[in-house]
Amino acid sequence: MADITSSTSKANGQPQGLLMRLTRELVRLPGIGQKTAQRLAFHLMKTDTEEALRLAEAIREVKEKITFCTQCRNIAEGPLCAICLDPKRDTSSILVVEEPSTLHAIEQSRAFRGLYHVLYGALSPLDGVGPADIRTHDLENRVQQGGITEVIVATNPTIEGEATAIYLTKRLKPLGVKVSRIAYGIPVGMDIEYADEVTLLKSIEGRRDLG
């Protein structure tokens, strides 16, 4: 396969320039390297116009129609997500997750009936991700508004997940809520979203108090 990036400096032709632009956009996606991006760009070029545009349309709709819930930052189609809007949920407990995919996995397991809070990341002493980067203040404000009795921290069993649990405990305990951490039948280093339903159920039931 031709190396697009190196050949375009010589070529003045439009097509290479456009392909290179697509490759550059693809390479920005997580887990996509230069070679994979080139392969995808070539694939899209050869694909049916209709099929390729379906992808473009799906991306556009996601960006235009999906927003973040103003209360819990879960993905939503309006100001509040489906969970925050559901009157049957227990509004006295909040389960904190790193990513919406984990929220989704826990919902599938039906192990939890309260509300959520999505951080979109975790604190990292190694990579300099601090409290402001994951907007821990949003969660503190939610707890401060009252009505919450327990916050369950379900961050991943990694250094980052541990750091986040320690920090949240330090900040939330003084506000008079119970802070707990889900138990781990889940091996250290793994992503909670990969845990099966039984394990998730046990993890949440077996949570322990922090602080």
Add this chain to the structure above:
Amino acid sequence: MPLVRTRGIILRSLKWGDADRIVTVYSPNFGKIRGVARGARRMKTRFGGVLEPFGLVDLSLFQKTPESLGQISQIDLVASYSSIRENLTVMTAAARMVKMVEAITVDRDPNPGMYTTLVHGLKSLRPEADVALSALLFQIHVLGHTGFRPQFDSCTECGQLAKQHIPQWFSPRLGGVVCHDCGQRGVGRMLSLSKGSVAFIEQARRLSIPNLSRLKAIGSVRIEVETAMEAYFYAVVGKSLPTFEQWVS
């Protein structure tokens, strides 16, 4: 050398693709090496949660060529230094240590002295200790192990032997002291470094890490040494290290 078996400290464990991790290990015999642990983030992983930073591990790594990214075939935890995970300050000190080693070393350049320093450094971190001081002393040692030992016996600009000039200056860019005359002429950013601070650094370097707990730095010496070493380290590696202040919000 396709199969590498070694003991080492995990410096970094990076999420990769859908369910893998790329692990960077610092070993006594091979220096810094890295490999992919396939499926490490899945429930049924044969790596059983031993890929977290700061862990001391025995690993087997398969590499087609020394340049290629290896595949980790096996990894066993020898020690986890679990006290590091107890609070954020200790975690940050440990993070500073592994970051220093990661930033200042190149791949596959063995340095047994550096390895021993890292093991002792992580071991010295306990919640009740002055871990910021441990990290500072560690920093002085790391610089000494890599040929970046700061120069104190003569001026780094003109080579003139250091005399009892007051004030004395430290140039992060030149990596050592600057005499009064050169300081007056200007050699870029300079930080003040008293005789007491220089003596502290020299003493820290002579003592081995397990004996460093005897060393105390107070007041202006501590601040001067911290500022000078941080600026010098940044000048050497071009990257800043995790700070203890990042948790204050």
